[in-house]
Amino acid sequence: LRSSLATSWGEICLHLPFIIRSKNLAKCPVTITPAEIVVRYGDPASANCSTSVSDAAGMGWEATFGGVGLTTAPTVHWAVKKLEVWDLQPLCFITLKNNDQCDKTLNITVYKTPDKVSILDNGPMVEGKEYHLKCDISDVVPADKVKVKWYRNDEYVQDMVSDTHVDPHNNNISAILTIIPKKDDNGANFTCVAELHLGENGPQPVPAATSEPYIAVVHLGRPITKDYVPLCPWARHFTHVPYSVAHSGVCMHVNVWRWSEGLFGPRATVATNVVYHHQSVNVRANE
16 A cells, blocks of 8 residues: 655655455566576565556556666556565555556565584484484574485485474474484494485575585494404503404404403403493403
């Protein structure tokens, strides 16, 4: 609705933020180009509105920013230099000579990539035991358009379960990846990628943010025996003892803390793995 107010200082034009829609118009005779725009927060935005009818008295844009008052048809331009409003819905309106009036909305999607993407763990990763990696994605808009992807050594993880939770109020997302580690996962790089899928009018390639790599350290999830020698440091009386490795694997430091008297022959000892549990093994002392 456009109106004016006469005062002692002159005439003040009022552009009120609503339109009185005519019931006589089944379809508003205006075309917005483009009909939908996808804009990164803080970037410029623009659109044109045009009509082909001959009885147009004027056209304009109703908008919080960049509004244009009643102007001559057949085209009116809307533009902002920096779009810094999330829910802006500009309306292109047209007034006909018989005072019928209608409008059409420009569909705008404003997006923002995450401030941060990070991976958190939930303690030591043990072979054969269910494990969870959490990906925190902070301040991304629109959060409901985010697709979370997990990668292991740059390979997309498709056979692992990921549970995603979206907090629309804070624009934060958390995604949980559930895995059962194998010894081959030791040293693997896990990364979390947040992709914004904004439809066919969105930017290509899709905007994305990636976490720093999480380097997996897989600890042995079985008893340490003479038939299964872990790849880990050994110590006798807290002094490093070189030991030949017969099997690949990883564990925490294993300390031999009781050693029988004597120099030769097999000697019983007790080893402690602080990640899993302790196990008696046979160790042969060398001359």
